[in-house]
Amino acid sequence: MAKKEYAFYPGCSSQLKASASNYLVSVNAMCRKLDIKMTEIPDWNCCGASIGYGEGGELPRHALNARNFALSEQHLPGRDIVATCAACWLGARETKERLDASSELMKETNEALAAAGLHYKGEVEIRHMVEVLIEDIGYDGLKAPAVKSLEGLKFAGYVGCQTNRPFGIAGESFENPMYLDKLVETLGGEAVPYDQKVTCCGGALAFSEPEKSQKQIRDIVESAYDHGAEMIVTPCPLCQANVEVYQSEINKKQGTKLNMPVLYYSQLMTVAYGGNMKDSGLDGQVIRAAKLEKLAGK
């Protein structure tokens, strides 16, 4: 397979000792096995996340994303920008579409970028890592490096919101996307059908409206249990963190006994590709995934 090269937009939560640092560890290991070369956009900044609209409005938010586009065009010309975080992908792609659609907004954005000597030509493509895996590598290619099977392990594929709506993965339905299940099955695991696959975890409102969000999280985890899953797997860092870390809080307040590991697709892939616990970031779980750790080995 020829080496594929991309401009990498890892996002704030993936940084060292941040809430999704283990996501980045596993993505790096996965990409090495798939011969994907990810080069970080030099000096990339925050996308503003899904809550950025409140204070940031329109133009400041678009300027924030366009700064990354300009840097990518300048330093990594011709390469697609690939985000691993759902919110980074959504925010960046939304900005790209708005700028593509309005020459006036493009002009104003460039007027703002000029304050730092930057210019966006309008040439970047914004993609999520999942799109790269499915569209550029394909399921057969994803299976090729596998040396271990996830046979006997049962996963609830939790797609959530922002890799699914409003843009989604080409060819998938909004109500029942199948790519994550297919990915699990490609690695030999079992993807259980369950009814909370695209339910919202509360997103950023897990912070500001904890009770309301924890109701969402409880529904998601309980549905996974009810349908026989042993672990949840997701493509979104905020889904991962919310659904994993608040289980103890829900248990404390509501007397439940939730203790379901929540993993990234890239961790499953790294384990299947022969990565150990550290390569796959399994040591970064708050709820440890004992069965996957056993398969990974030390």
Next chain:
Amino acid sequence: MSAQVPERYRNDFLREVEERVEEGRWVKMCMQCGVCAGSCPFGPHWEHSPQKIFMMIRAGKRAEVLGSDSMWMCTSCYNCIVRCPRKLPITHIMHGLANYAHRLGLAPKGQPTREFARLFWDNCIKQGRANELKLTLGLYFKDGLAAGIKTALAMKGIGLGMFKAKRINPMELFGGHRIKDVKGLHAIIAKAREIEDRRKGYTS
């Protein structure tokens, strides 16, 4: 701009929304089917559904709309967008209304998501990247020291779990991740804000 109705929009709140609110030009396309209301994960919690908000805009209920807490209940799940039979960008309209109400000073005071949105934006702009620890503590302590300590203690189990998993770093309090060209970023954001303020008629 003061909280008063700008002269050119007197008696025409719909026109004000169309001209000044992000994606506001779509509001009049709503056919009042209610699919958005039934699709919202926080549906049971808001005062008015998007569908009601859109009808209230057409009815000129400016203070009620801009003072509603409904827009601040948006989790950005985008269910309403993909399900709307008229393809209205409902999520973006709700975000736009929230921002407009916030910038005019008409949004509900102390509304937790409004406060969090402000904290998040200031946090990520300051150094160009979000500082998760300062953000979390900022939210806990927004209502003062005593309330902050109480919340922080209640949440210490989660913090400890994240710390053990190396997904939180106490040292973030004393600096943390930052981009190199912070000055350039601040200049970009200041310019963008200046242009937007001029276009939308905000004075601050």
